[in-house]
Amino acid sequence: MIGRNAEIAFLQRMIAEAGSGRGGAVVVRGEAGIGKSALLEEAARTAGDDLLVLRITGVESEAELPFAALHLLLRPVRHLVPALPAAQREALRGAFGEGEGEGEGGGGGPDRFLVGLAVLTLLADLAADRPLLCLVDDAQWVDRASVDALAFAARRLGAERIAMILAARESSVPGIPELELTGLDREDCETLLADAAADLVPEVRDRLIEEAEGNPLALLEFAGSLTPAQRAGQLSPLPLEPPRLPLAGRLEQSFRAAIRRLPEPAQLLLLIAAAEDSGSLELVLKAAEGFGVGLPDLEPGERAQLVQVSEGRLRFRHPLVKAAAYHEAPVARRVATHRALAGALDGDEHADRRAWHLSAAAAGPDEEISAVLAAAGERARRRGSHASAATAYERAAQLTVDPRQRARRLMAAAEAALGVGQLARAGAAADRGRRLTGDPAVLARLAAVRAAVDAEHGAPAASTLIEAASGIARTAPDEAASLLATAAGDAWFAGDHDALRQTAELLESLRPGIDPRLAPVAAAVRGIERVAAGDPAAGLPLLRAAIPPGRVTDQVVGTYAVFSALMTGDDDAACELAAARVGTCREQGLIGALPHALQLLTQARILRGRHAEAAESGAEAWQIAHDTGQAGRLRHLHGILARLAAIQGEDDRCLRLAQQAEGAAQERYGSGWGGCALTLLDLVRARYEAVAERMARVLAGPLGHTVIVTFALPDHVEACARLGVAERAAQAFNRFDAWAAASGRPWATAVAYRCRALLAPREEAEAQYMAALDWHARGGRVFEQARTELLYGEWLRRARRRSDAGVQLRSAMSRFAAMSAVPWAERARAELAAAGARAGLPELGVAPNPLDALTPQELQVVRLAATGATNRQIGAQLFLSPRTVGFHLYKAFPKLGVSSRADLSGIDFGSAQP
Secondary structure, three states: OOOOHHHHHHHHHHHHHHHOOOOEEEEEEOOOOOOHHHHHHHHHHHHOOOOEEEEEEOOHHHOOOOOHHHHHHHHHHHHHHHHOOHHHHHHHHHHOOOOOOOOOOOOOOOOHHHHHHHHHHHHHHHHOOOOEEEEEEOHHHOOHHHHHHHHHHHOOOOOOOEEEEEEEOOOOOOOOOEEEOOOOOHHHHHHHHHHHOOOOOHHHHHHHHHHHOOOHHHHHHHHHOOOHHHHOOOOOOOOOOOOOOOHHHHHHHHHHHHHHOOOHHHHHHHHHHHHHOOOEHHHHHHHHHHHOOOHHHHHHHHHOOOEEEEOOEEEEOOHHHHHHHHHOOOHHHHHHHHHHHHHHOOOHHHHHHHHHHHHHHOOOOOHHHHHHHHHHHHHHHHOOOHHHHHHHHHHHHHOOOOHHHHHHHHHHHHHHHHHOOOHHHHHHHHHHHHOOOOOHHHHHHHHHHHHHHHHHOOOOOHHHHHHHHHHHOOOOHHHHHHHHHHHHHHHHHHOOHHHHHHHHHHHHHHHHHOOHHHHHHHHHHHHHHHHHOOOHHHHHHHHHHOOOOOOOOOHHHHHHHHHHHHHOOOHHHHHHHHHHHHHHHHHHOOOOOHHHHHHHHHHHHHHHOOHHHHHHHHHHHHHHHHHOOOHHHHHHHHHHHHHHHHHHOOHHHHHHHHHHHHOHHHHHHOOOHHHHHHHHHHHHOOOHHHHHHHHHHHHHOOOOOOHHHHHHHHHHHHHHHHHOOHHHHHHHHHHHHHHHHHHOOHHHHHHHHHHHHHHOOHHHHHHHHHHHHHHHOOOOOHHHHHHHHHHHHHHHHHOOOHHHHHHHHHHHHHHHHHOOOHHHHHHHHHHHHHOOOOOOOOOOOOOOOHHHHOOHHHHHHHHHHOOOOOHHHHHHHHOOOHHHHHHHHHHHHHHHOOOOHHHHHHOOOOOOOO
16 A cells, blocks of 8 residues: 555554454544545455454445434344353344334433443454454444444543444544554555556646646546546646636545436435445345346446445445435435335335335425334334434434424434433424413423433523423422432532422322322432432431442432432441442443442442542442543542542642533532642641631532532631631531531541640640540541541641640541542651651552552452452453453552462452442
8 A cells, every 4th residue: 555554554553452362443534635545455365364354435325213223233142142151142133123122211222332341342352262353444434322322432442352443534433543544645646546547748737636636536537537638738727627616526526527427227226325335235226126226227327336236236446436425316306215215115124125215205394204214213212223213213203294292203303412422402492392382291391301411511400300300290200200210319419408498399299199209209309309408407317318228220310319328427338238239230231320339339439538549449430431432421520539549649630620620611520529639738748828718618609518518618617727717717616516416426526636736725635635536436438537546646746745636646547548549648647757766657559569560450359359259250241341351350469468369268358349
């Protein structure tokens, strides 16, 4: 290939690395004709017989057919599907239309990310015996469901012997590195023309190079379209399209001119092939019968090298030729062609393709065709292809006459678009639907979509949800309660107490008629409202009542249960409930819901002082949220991980994460964790004025009443005490003291006593510190206990009671070190040195526990391996391939000083479950 040595070398390295167990993926991006297909062909040739090659080419007419490309790619290896883990197997079968795929509400179908995991596992199984190369050409025309599944797999290749190369005109696969193809330089253009058109005179050659802009296809096509006289430079100017047209447009115009030179029957046959473009010669000829054309009419197109036929497949020389054949025809002939193709497609297996041909043939509203498209949308929904479903429902709505029916189809389109993360599309469909109907049930579902879109963009959504819930309160109380549960969360983070109060009141009015399983949500919302109103004595008992004694399977109820435990300071319950929620997501393959469950678990673990485990679950939550495109969830996670970075002394990382979570343009996206993380970092770095100023801003903002801000109030008290301005902390202390008394948690009472000690006169402080330590001894947050010991030790040192100070400071130092709270341990060690202690802390940064040397994912893997789980079972739980699990074990064993899985049974992993 002329001029592509660097790109070929890049792909060869990537393929070689995959062969040695370092899988990877890349998107080759560039304009039409730039050489993407040729580069993929070269990659396949380079792979030779050493790699198994799976390849497909995206087809424009199949861009709305659910999982069409994935079905084609995996068709040669479908025999491996039965061996997949059960949930993955059923997800893939559902995607291919082989299962029921029923789901709840407007969602339904298999989890689209679980389909991606099934693809990863299947490809990994295939690559176990022989390295694998997956090639996807024209990815811009691959259906969205297939793209999502392939992208999920591509981002998690890890230690797989798999290379995946996708070619696209535009970047259509987010999260995968790109290799951009640009135009050839002048020297390479001259070399290409010397090989293909050596008889060109210099001035013609120069003009062609200028027109082609380094595009190889354009260069060859323009040269091939010249007459002998033009090639000799006898006519000027050359009959090329004027430069004002984009290059792709000039190329298409050149191909259209070639098509116009064909006989009319040949043009018609190429139109039919372009309209169908599945490549089925049998189907094209069947549709052509009604027009009186047939196989002999293909010959002129073949002679002109516009199409080629082999083994019953008809292929255009280039997608731009296909586009030219289609657009060169008048509209009326295109409509007739689509109608003929719809008539030629028999059988249920062609129902979706037939629906889209009928859609293309519709010149105006048509109830019959709209019903056919709506059915296609429903099939796509059941198979988990929400993007295809949204398109089908939208087109069905366009062709629907009855406004109320059109609103219902727009509702289905909006919900499907929301399910695949197409927020602008979902919002637009919801807004159109709301203007067409007065049906409260439809309006409620449309309002839920609109609110979800608004919340993601930082706009208030509670009032929209409250209004919608009011409309269906009598007819559908459970659905109304679900809307109100969402409204309460939005109002809480928006600091909108009026909306929160309205939500609580409406939920209470619904309580007699709703499913008893939803009753805890109503209690929790009223409890939240009371806490936000500054009445924890009334709110916390309601929240404690909302904490169930056992496992909860319902997502909304389960989320509120964890939140209630967090808000009441019951860290043990929060960890157990969140871990159960994570387990449910893993068992049911709910990859899309898993990051939120892991986020709650990470929050609970941080508050409980289990920082290594928090890093483990937080890293997994971040990675899956990233892989699944959950931008809002990532912002929350950034704030939570920022607090972990503050505790561990990773200053730069803490600052970066907090800014991503609580940036000025995204304040409503946060939860207060980012700001409170910076507060904690400033506190340990003795930047007390910064703490006081930051906390004042946080408390005055919409997030000033949230859970983490409540727990950060003692930081504000400590900073003000250090600055000698205790009066600035009075309000914060009173609020925390009231919450601590209402919570009944020993650790909270202890921290309240610690705050009193900081604010008290010197002669009264020790009694408060002693009371704090007595309450800490009853259990609870170890990090807060260590902070109390540190502060008391500092107080004792300043009172010149060095021996007593050493007892407290050594204990604090030991606790901090065990939690990897490096800057806090360093501060305790500095105080010990100031107190005259000789013995110090072991080198900070040297892991006191071998488990601390593991990465979060390695820790997850070895924890599960220690239970006896196989690599395949571990992979199914962690959404990794078995080979990647094995790679993590290979890396973890030397760090732990073990040589086999059996040795893991002797390691103490603690009581937490992954």
